[in-house]
Amino acid sequence: MQLDLVTSLYVFxxxxxxxxxxxxxVSPLLHTPLMSLTNxxxxxxxxxxxxxxxxxxxxxxKILGTIAIIAATSNIVGGFMITDRMLKMFKASGxxxx
Amino acid sequence: xxxxxxxxxxxxxxxxxLFVLSLKWLSSPVTARRGxxxxxxxxxxxxxxxxxxxxxxxxxxxxxxLVLGTIIGVPLGRVAMTAVPQRTALSHAFGALCxxxxxxxxxxxxxxxxxxxMMGVLSLEVILGALTFTGSLMAxxxxxxxxxxxxxxxxxxxxxxxxxxxxxxxxxxALVLHPDKTFLFPFMVGIxxxxxxxxxxxxxxxxxxxxxxxxxxxxxxxxxxxxxVLGSKLLIVAGALDGASGFILSVNMSKAxxxxxxxxLFGAFGQEQVTAAGAKETRPVRSASPEEAAGILAAASKVxxxxxxxxxxxxxxxKVRELYDALTKRGVxxxxxxxxxxxxxxxxxxxxxxxxxxxxxxxxxxxxxxxDFPQTDVALxxxxxxxxxxxAREDQSSPIYGMPILDVDKARTVMVIKRSMGAGFAGIExxxxxxxxxxxxxxxxxxxxxxxxxxxSGGHG
Numbered sequence: 001m002q003l004d005l006v007t008s009l010y011v012f013x014x015x016x017x018x019x020x021x022x023x024x025x026v027s028p029l030l031h032t033p034l035m036s037l038t039n040x041x042x043x044x045x046x047x048x049x050x051x052x053x054x055x056x057x058x059x060x061x062k063i064l065g066t067i068a069i070i071a072a073t074s075n076i077v078g079g080f081m082i083t084d085r086m087l088k089m090f091k092a093s094g095x096x097x098x
Numbered sequence: 099x100x101x102x103x104x105x106x107x108x109x110x111x112x113x114x115x116l117f118v119l120s121l122k123w124l125s126s127p128v129t130a131r132r133g134x135x136x137x138x139x140x141x142x143x144x145x146x147x148x149x150x151x152x153x154x155x156x157x158x159x160x161x162x163x164l165v166l167g168t169i170i171g172v173p174l175g176r177v178a179m180t181a182v183p184q185r186t187a188l189s190h191a192f193g194a195l196c197x198x199x200x201x202x203x204x205x206x207x208x209x210x211x212x213x214x215x216m217m218g219v220l221s222l223e224v225i226l227g228a229l230t231f232t233g234s235l236m237a238x239x240x241x242x243x244x245x246x247x248x249x250x251x252x253x254x255x256x257x258x259x260x261x262x263x264x265x266x267x268x269x270x271x272a273l274v275l276h277p278d279k280t281f282l283f284p285f286m287v288g289i290x291x292x293x294x295x296x297x298x299x300x301x302x303x304x305x306x307x308x309x310x311x312x313x314x315x316x317x318x319x320x321x322x323x324x325x326x327v328l329g330s331k332l333l334i335v336a337g338a339l340d341g342a343s344g345f346i347l348s349v350n351m352s353k354a355x356x357x358x359x360x361x362x363l364f365g366a367f368g369q370e371q372v373t374a375a376g377a378k379e380t381r382p383v384r385s386a387s388p389e390e391a392a393g394i395l396a397a398a399s400k401v402x403x404x405x406x407x408x409x410x411x412x413x414x415x416x417k418v419r420e421l422y423d424a425l426t427k428r429g430v431x432x433x434x435x436x437x438x439x440x441x442x443x444x445x446x447x448x449x450x451x452x453x454x455x456x457x458x459x460x461x462x463x464x465x466x467x468x469x470d471f472p473q474t475d476v477a478l479x480x481x482x483x484x485x486x487x488x489x490a491r492e493d494q495s496s497p498i499y500g501m502p503i504l505d506v507d508k509a510r511t512v513m514v515i516k517r518s519m520g521a522g523f524a525g526i527e528x529x530x531x532x533x534x535x536x537x538x539x540x541x542x543x544x545x546x547x548x549x550x551x552x553x554x555s556g557g558h559g
Contacts, residue, residue: 044117060207070166071167078174092128
């Protein structure tokens with residue numbers, strides 16, 4: 001499926017605005033997990049790589065697509081894992097003994 | 099057939115919504131883990147939907163890729179918290195690699211009949227992807243200390259770098275006009291690859307927070323460009339979110355280092371600042387032993403600890419936590435003042451201290467803690483230097499003049515744990531060390547904090 005330029009730009013513009021507004025509210029406390037989480041979400045590029053590797057459009061597409069899947073998948077798996085590990089560590093002082 | 103295409107689109111739409119929610123929930127530590135789950139579910143939906151895409155005829159390579167990626171990803175998800183900056187840089191490199199490879203394959207599949215608009219975004223995708231790939235690898239290498247950390251500069255460096263970038267963009271334009279000139283394409287990949295390396299060569303450790311943020315933004319933008327090429331709204335949104343996040347962080351970091359954003363954009367990070375270091379201080383400094391330091395801390399009612407990269411290097415965060423516990427038990431109010439660029443990436447100190455089990459509501463940002471220093475009995479600085487340098491506020495000739503700092507010099511007593519009197523990373527003399535109220539605690543951060551804790555718990559009370 002092909003999008004035209006204008007539709008793509010609309011999507012990009014709106015997403016960028018939402019991104020700015022949402023991410024501005026993320027506390028600096030969590031900026032490291034923010035970076036690893038956005039990095040994991042960014043690895044959604046794997047869908048493009050999957051189609052490339054599976055469409056049967058020649059060897060070049062297959063090889064490059066497979067390497068791309070490896071790179072993106074490692075970001076998805078590693079990115080979500082480490083983000084969750086970091087967030088698990090952030091505890092409020094409530095339950096701690098005084 | 100048509101129906102399955104619609105189902106796939108709806109799956110992508112749900113994934114898009116989950117991605118936005120994921121970042122929204124990250125705004126507070128209370129809901130943040132829910133954000134990770136939302137992201138994971140969105141990701142699973144999108145991948146599952148794609149695998150059922152009717153255009154896929156061969157699953158073998160996909161399976162191999164997914165399995166190998168998982169095998170590489172799991173250890174990357176389990177690295178020590180101190181290694182998070184280099185892991186992050188490495189993951190930017192992987193993301194950019196994926197984008198660059200897909201862009202390259204798309205070009206050769208379509209060439210020589212590539213529509214102009216598509217060739218334009220494809221060029222953008224490949225140029226950004228390639229320079230982010232090598233740039234991030236270099237950054238990861240420097241952070242892991244397999245590459246020399248000292249910035250390497252030479253005359254005309256910016257000219258060479260900008261020239262390389264200009265040539266790459268020029269080739270991109272040429273390909274837009276003449277997409278049949280496929281021999282140009284390898285150059286459009288190769289030159290940005292070289293540019294990425296050149297861009298990071300002049301970067302030193304203290305500039306890493308800005309650089310990582312910037313590379314994060316580039317990685318996102320290249321993914322968004324890939325979304326344009328593939329006509330995938332989901333990818334455009336994810337790339338735009340990542341790009342926006344990296345951009346916000348870069349602006350934050352450059353503000354916290356008092357650099358203009360254009361300065362950062364053009365990669366003029368590690369300029370030689372050492373020359374302006376001013377007259378050598380000859381005034382004496384006062385130093386103190388762990389016993390004396392423990393005595394002063396125990397008598398205080400309000401203590402602010404300011405950690406820096408030195409704490410991370412010495413792996414002192416767990417000892418700092420023991421100090422926090424020992425002081426809190428005595429009724430001392432202990433807080434942490436975190437400068438935005440402390441450490442090697444945004445939020446680095448918070449993660450290390452959270453790992454050591456220090457409650458996050460004790461970790462205060464610069465603007466929130468600065469008002470507290472005049473009422474603070476002891477400001478204890480562990481492995482931080484330039485972010486506490488009062489010259490940034492007072493001395494117009496100082497190279498860091500104008501940089502926002504933590505006003506530790508306003509505390510009643512200042513203690514600085516430091517290896518020696520050597521100047522900080524930027525090579526700038528810190529007048530803080532020569533104040534009458536300042537006590538220098540010379541030694542390794544971990545060992546010194548450990549001795550203070552022993553004094554506090556072994557002593558009376």
